[in-house]
Amino acid sequence: MEDYKARIRELREILEYNSKLYYDMDAPTMSDYEYDHLLRELEDLEAAHPEEVTPDSPTQHVGGTASNSFAPVQHEVPLESLQDVFNADEVGEFHNRVREQLVNVEYSVEPKVDGLSVAIEYRDGRFVRGATRGDGRTGEDVTENIRTIQNLPMVLPDKLPHLIVRGEVYMAKTTFAALNAEREITGEPLFANPRNAAAGSLRQQDPKIAAQRKLDVVIFNLQLADGKTFEKHTDTLDYMKSQGFPTIPYLRTGDLDMVNAEIVRLNEDRAELPYDMDGAVIKLNDLSDREVLGSTSKVPRWAIAYKYPPEQKPSKLVDIVVQVGRTGVLTPKAVVEPVRLAGTTVTNATLHNQDFITEKDIRIGDTVIVQKAGEIIPEIVRVDLSKRPDGVKPYHLPDRCPVCGAKVERDEDGVAMRCTGAECPAQLLRYLEHFTSREAMDIDGVGPAVLRQMVEAGLVQTAADLYKLTVQDIAQLDRMGMKSAQNAVHAIEQSKRNDVSRLICGLGIRQIGAKAARTLAQHFGSFDALERATIEELTAIDDIGEITARFLRDWLDSPQSQDLMRRFRAAGVNMECLDKPTDDTFQGMTFVLTGALTRFTRDEATEMIQSRGGKASGSVSKKTTYVVAGEAAGSKLAKAQELGIPVLTEDEFLAMLGGGAGSDKLETDGQMSML
Ligand SMILES: [Zn+2]
Structure with a gap:
């Protein structure tokens, strides 16, 4: 009876993990069909046990099916953009223009959230539609993605016939940091800033991804409210807050000095806000005053956006550390002397890759100009060459993996440098997932969540260690009963008798997928014969090109690979091709x-x-x-x-x-x- 609870937890973990693999890493380990199947199982379990439903369950934030394109939405009330100003003088000029037409002036000053502007629509108190700003008049219908936003109310206490609010969709800094930290580990390209991450998430065709990315929204304008009248902008904010909307904080003042002081204060406090902001918005608070001032053809005359310059400071580059991601990609990171930037202490900065370092000629010991772009990931803008000490040398990424010592190779079609080690601990989880996958050794019962636990518990250091696991080993893992542990051990044991083509595929040798593995297995008949193959023999095989042959030969020649194969042999894993042709009339033809x-x-x-x-x-x-x-x-x-x-x-x-x-x-x- 407690089984369903464990299964619900397991399903949630598998589903979350796989949608991440699928959508973020371009490395699906399960078909859409399987995914939907497991999701259905989870839905059924939750329906049978409603007390188990949690707001963060994958079933709760999936708003519908993926569409192929976003339908256009005509905005009933245009989403205007604001005129930017960059200093206190320009704020003063704005104030003077306003004073030409108005005697008593009251402003609201709000942070300008660096996200994606959206219009969100309710009918009779229910959320019905969400659209991007687009060009301000026509946006894109992203209703299903908006529906996944965690802090947006779907139902309002007041059932106004029609209500449209405008807000900024953002990714919280903490969410963003976690997402990028994970991408760093997995060797994926990092998002430049939370805005990019939020934009990419909001415009996903599949709402499951948007849900995964945990977006938030902050509401800053009431576009339309049928049956309600307001005098002040801040009254509308208070009203929206009363309806459960997360609204923008504001300061009310009629005093220009106060406006300027608030601009400065917001900048100082920006690190404490959950979202990024790139400015302060100054609006006339009285809604009738807005009508007096009107708009130009481009922007309203009753508001401006004060833009903060990105903060830059010099610091000393103390070291460059290299991390190895889950896909084996080496990522260099700059360690700099601590420097205060945009309200936080910066101690390191992204260096992206070797090309970036080379292009900017960044050397250890240099004084570099560090900038916080998007407020989160600091980057190096340039080197202050006037401060370069004597004797510093150009920096090159190591040609050996800092984790396992194996050779590092540049991707043939990119800038990434990748570790080629077959037993590289940094890549172990990814290897294991591939090794056990359907197209490789096809081992049931050891899904990604279980593998991760095995790695974390130190039970497996290489794929060959799977064959040493006992039922007790596996049963001690979280969420694994005795039965599942027995099944897993049985499935692992069974896989020893697989055709060697599955093993070859499972080794994860670059460019050797299931098809090439089958070709090799049938051509050579056994792993032993494959091991002795020369480059010439390999390239003589149709479908095996020069590059593939080279990757394969390098892999076979590496001591780590040979050690791994020794372990597989010792475990009793089959090394023979089992579906060899019995007639060899056409052998080699x-x-x-x-x-x-x-x-x-x-x-x-x-x-x-x-x-x-x-x-x-x-x-x-x-x-x-x-x-x-x-x-x-x-x-x-x-x-x-x-x-x-x-x-x-x-x-x-x-x-x-x-x-x-x-x-x-x-x-x-x-x-x-x-x-
Ligand atoms: Zn390595």
Whole structure:
């Protein structure tokens, strides 16, 4: 009876973890189908046990199905933008312009939240729609993503027929820091600032991601309220607050000095706000005054936005530390002497990658100008070359992994530097997830959540350690009963008998996926034979290119890999190809089928070739042995003739099938086709 509780917790963890993998890391470990399936299971369990439903359950913040594009929304009340000012003089000019038309002036001063402006609409007290600002007149319908916002009320106490509020969607600084910390660990590109992160989240096609990212909103304007009248802007804020909206804090004053003092104070206190702000908004508080002043063609005359300059300060670059992410990517980080910036103490700054360091010629010992952009991740703007000490050297990322000592390689198509260690502890969890996945060793019962616990408990240091786990080892983990532990051990044990192609795939060698692993297993027949393969032998195989062969050979040659394979062998993991062809008539040959075949279907021909140890390929290359051409063969035939590759008719191909295990079947096939 307590089982359902554990299952609910497990499902939540799996679902959250996987949507993260899927949406943030581009590394899905489960199909949409499976995801939906587990989500349904969780929904059913929660329906049966309503007391278990929590607001943060994955079932609660999924607002609907993903759409392919956002529908346009015409804003009933335009979402205007404000004129920016950058100093106290410009604030004074604004004040003077206002005073030309008004005698008694009252302002509200509010923080300008650095997020995404949205219009949120309610009918009869219920949330019905949310839209981005867009160009101010037409935005995008992001209703389902807005629905996932944690602090936005869905139902209001007053059931006004129609209410529209305007707010700024943001990612709280703490949420942002946690998200980026995680991305740093996983080796993903960091979000530059909370605004980018919030924007990316709000415009996700799938509301599940927006829900994952934990967005918040702060409301700063009442756009429309059917059946209500207000005199002051601050009255509308108070009203919205009474309706449960998280509203912007404000100061009311008619005094220009107070306005300026508030601008300064907000800047000093900005570190304490949950959101980023990039300025202060000064508005006329009396709503009828706003009508007197009106708007220009672009901006209202009754408000301005004071923009704070990004704060920059010099500091000394003490060191560069290199972290290894979960995908093996090396990320350099600058350690600087502590410096106060935008209300926080900064001790390190992002360096992104080697190219960034090289481009700015950043060296340890330099005096660097540090800036807090987006208030969270400090960055290095430039080096103050006038202060460069003698003898400092250009910085290069290490060519060995700082965690495991394995060789580091630059991604062939990017700037990232990656550790190639097969047993690198920094990459262990990712390896294990891949190793146990369906396309690799297909081990049921050890999902990502369980693997993470195993790693954290120190039970596994390499994938081979999975084979040493006992039922007791696994049963001691959180949320694992004796039964699940037995199942897991059984599944692990079973996987020892997998075809070696699954093992090869599970090793996570770059560019060796399930398909290449199968090709290699069938070509070499065993891991031992694969281990001895030369680059030439590898590249001679169709589908194995120069780069893949090099990655593979490097992997096989690394001491870490050899150690790992030794452990797999000791554990009794199968190293043989189990679905080797029994007839080797076509061993080492590659066929390309082209044109309209009349004697057999393409699938039949492919099977005839494969059952004799040959390969059927889709394109003609120098590696092609024969082209089998049916009627109306086109470009492939031409290519074959150009390369001087022998071309067979269907009859000639059938004639080659004499003898061997598959011949009976094939003759039958041939005869049947002729009938
Ligand atoms: Zn490493």
